[in-house]
Amino acid sequence: MKIGLDNFLENHVQKFKGKRIGLVTNMTGVNQSLTPTIDLFHEHPDIHLAALYGPEHGIRGDAKEGEKVESFVDPYTKVQVYSLYGASKKPSKEMLDPVDVIFFDLQDIGARYYTFIYTMAYVMEACAEQGKHFVVLDRPNPISGTIIEGNLVAEEFKSFVGLYPIPNRHGMTVGEIAQMYKYEFGINCELTVIPMVGWNRDMYYDETGLFWVPPSPNTTGIDMSILYPGTCLVEGTNLSEGRGTTRPFEYVGSPYVDGYRLAKAFNAKKLPGVLARPTSFIPTYQKHKEQICEGVQLHLVDRTAIHSLATGLALLETIAEMYPNDFEFVQFGEKKRYMFDLLAGTNELRDLIVRGKTSTFLEGCRVQEEAFRKQREPYLLYK
Template identity: 55%
Template sequence: MKLGVDVFLDSFEKDFSGQKLGLLTNITGVNKQLNSTIDLMYNSDLLNLHCLFSPEHGIRGNANEGEHLDSTVDEKTGLPVYSLYGEVREPTAEMLDGLDVVIFDLQDIGSRYYTFIYSMANMMKACAKYNVKFVVLDRPNPINGFQVEGNIVEDGFTSFVGLYPIPVRHGMTVGELANYFNEEYSIGCSLDVIQMQDWERKYYYDEMDLCWVAPTPNVTQIDMCVLYPGTCLIEGTNVSEGRGTTKPFEYVGAPFINADELTNAFNNLEIPGVKARPVFFTPHYQKFKGEPCAGVQLHVLDREKFNSFYTGVKLLEIIYNLYPNDIEFIKSLDDSQFYFLDLLAGTDQLRHALLVGKADDWLNETKPELERFIQKRDKYLMY
């Protein structure tokens, strides 16, 4: 198969000759041979790469989650790097001044919470406003393009971890999402998507002849990405989601948890495709830094049967039922009027359901809206 960047450089590079280009990318912007998209475009005899745009975690992936970034200069190329995760999250007129085209080349991980797709959407809005063309170099959804899970973001609960009403696991590529955002939410930018060649929706990333480049410091490998749509919900509590360990979003625990008790309670549910084992870990940063924690590691046994979002909700429910005096729902750092779980879930109904033991009822109530999304997305699928 060929990635969008390889198709672009093989077949479309000459079409952009003489135009001033901006590039929104990071360390995942590489071709199949792991050559940097920045370097390939900067060293091209045909292309005029004028500036870079940086998403969360920075252009070189060296910033932690939530860390605000200043605009800077890229040491390797000397190009200006405009931060889209600092003072502004939508590019300004000054950032886009003189540009003819902005190119997007970022690897998403297939989950609504991941901020890269909203940096893309914000760039699309700015390009529409300032009459700049926007081009997406498409990349695989690493957890396949079939499975769709979770609820839809409600009005009043949009944020940078849920900017549009899409489900938690959307089953789309970034190129498909770009077309979806552009049409469904009337962004109206001049948009081209450079499609991949020979990608099939059934593929997980580790089933392809591609090297995995971790998009951010806590994205380890594909099983972690499969778990993330569910276990990221743990971020909305005072329980550790495993940040600061070698298994983020696979480890879940806290000093107040009994590992065997939580493991047995989880496994007794017999959730398809997944099993827990007891673990003990000490995070080196973030929640419970330097404190011994106990909990579970989730192991995905059958990806096709496994529903990550359902699993995350049930794990939260178990922890709340076992440790109601210890677990806490934490407030958002960006907007303290919201519980962070509500922003992740895109609703306060999940939190309320957990408090009264009605998580299954809430999950059942979300099914019709998920079906409506699946029907709506059909016309935007390119593969």
Template identity: 55%
Template structure:
């Protein structure tokens, strides 16, 4: 049976519009900013007589989420409303003083997918910092964590590995909503902005997005379905290697492969481990962009068989361990000259996982992850808003 969940935006429009009356309003959003009837928050604000919308702010992938990962885009004018759209994934990822001078209050309405690497939560954090430094208020319209709010998994980031795919020490799978994270960031990392969170009604921590009545709007080009999002806290780490994570196919982040892999042997090795809640199937694929464009790649698709038992970080660590044992000379960790650390380490939040793979110490790494996860669960407890 579907659970009826009322979004923060719907509750805001019914009961809290007075918070914006007489103020110049900036809206940080993308195509996921919409009510339960799929009317965009931009349109809702623009057409409301008591809301003076003076600026739009767009995160990575743009206002319409058409830009590819890492693709910068420029400021523009919103065609329907004539309101300026400021890029927060262009020359700067942080709102500038001239941007902030156009508004008195910021509203945030974006769907997150529940993983540390996903950049929208850091765009939110940067906007909160800008609000704190300019004396502006920010209102977060809360939305579900689509992969649930109970499970927490992964390591906490080391300070030296801070980046836009890991700004704060939270686990790979954090199990919090954007509203909860906003309060957590505000207090734990001393942002201290004027923050209001408009909570949802009807959402509970054990609720996956597919268990709600809400329509799904992809937050970015490669967020295809619930299985992809459940896998993502693990499979996103593949981005930091010379393996394909399935970008350029219809199953991004469900696939791991490369031209040098024997898919059947790889499948058999993964399934022999007996990983709970997941099964590997050998595949052949040919990416249309990103790594290995137009090349035949063999590998596996990870099929989730039990959401409750499946552990994305645990699974991916074992998958990488198997690949390294099978192809120690072929597996590479990508280096970029403009980055202080390998991309894999930035995603992993430290160099511990890479070193554990190279030194056959993954059990030690996973044990440390468990300690970090339990520590985070205690730290986040005062900031949880839903039972």
């Protein structure tokens, strides 16, 4: 197979000769031989790389989640890098003035919460306003393009971890999402998607022959990415989601948890495709930093059978039942909003977790999943 980047360099470069090119990318922007897109563009005789744009974590991936990134001049290419995760998440007119066309080459991980697809939305909005051409160099959805899980984000809970009504696990590539943004959600910029060649919807990333480059510090691999549509919700609680360990979003625990009891209770639910193993860990940063946490590591038994969201909810429900006086949903800001609600796209799920009724929520998701499956159909590029 070929990713969009290699397809572009082999077949489409001449269409953009003479244009001033901007590039939204980071360390995942590499060709199939791991040469960075930045270098390939900068050194290409027919490409004028005029500006770089970095998403959350920066173009080199050295910033932590939520950490603001400053604009700077790239020391290797001497090209100006504009941060899209600093003072503004949407490029200003001044940031787009140096370019005619903006290319987007980032590896997504297939979950609604992951911010790269909203960076793409904001850049598309700015391109529509400033009359710039937007080009997506498509890449695989690493957790396949067939499975859809979860609810659609309610209007009042839209945020940078859920800006559009898409489910927790959307099963789309960034190129397909870009088409949906334009034709379904009205971001009417000039759009070109350079597709992959040879990618099938049922492929997982480790079946593509591509090297895995972590898109951010805590995206460690395929197992983590499959679990993430469910275990990312742990971020909205006082549990550690394993940040600051070698297994983020696979480890879940806290100083108040008994890992052996939790593993036994979770495994008794007999969820398909997953088993829990009792473990202990000490986060190096974030929640419960340098404290011993007990909990579980979730292990994939069958990645085609697991329902990631149901797995995450079952784990939270189990912990809420076992530790009703310790388990909490965390609040932030002056308005005391719940981060969990922004991740969940609704304020109904917190109560259902505490009451042990998440099966009701999952049943309600099925109607929304089916509606989304039909809604996305016209924008799918691969069968």
